[in-house]
Amino acid sequence: MLDEAANPRYGAEIRITNLALQKLLYFAHGIHLKRGNGPLVSGYFEAWQYGPVHPAVYRAFKASGSNVITMRAAGRDPLTGQARELVTPTDPEVRELIAEVVWRYGKMSPGRLVDLSHAKGSPWDVVVDKSRTSVAFGMRIPDNVIIDRFQHHKVSVGANPRAGEPPSDDTPFA
Helix, strand or coil: CHHHHCCHHHCCCCCCEHHHHHHHHHHHHHHHHHCCCCCCCCCCEEEECCEEECHHHHHHHHHHCCCECCCCCCEECCCCCCEECCCCCCCHHHHHHHHHHHHHHCCCCHHHHHHHHCCCCCHHHHHHHHHCCCCCHHHEECHHHHHHHHHHHCCCCCCCCCCCCCCCCCCECC
């Protein structure tokens, strides 16, 4: 996602913060699931205050705070703890999806991306609403809910945020 945002074909580098990366990754994951291609990323998304967040990705870029991400994430071998390079996707369909998401949503403000992820009836909205009436451990957004509810992201994609810019950090919804 970050490599694609740096692609000169967009005229200028698209500068991505951790909050924006979370939403772009979530949109790409949801589109990939909706197309019947299975999960795009391993792990899971959670419903946090400012929208869906992939906790492992959040931790990888947390040091950037609200600033533009300028570093690379590093993987860790679960057995040895040694740092390892993360694999860049080579599947042309995945690369095209990432390019499509960056082109379509990457220039939007983080506030606008939050608004889109909070769409009424969206997976985030369904999980948050359910948590008001029952126990929702970790506020996970299951892939089956994303598949079932993702069409609710088909909303106007104007560049102006409706609710303004969010605070500089994305914190768990509670």
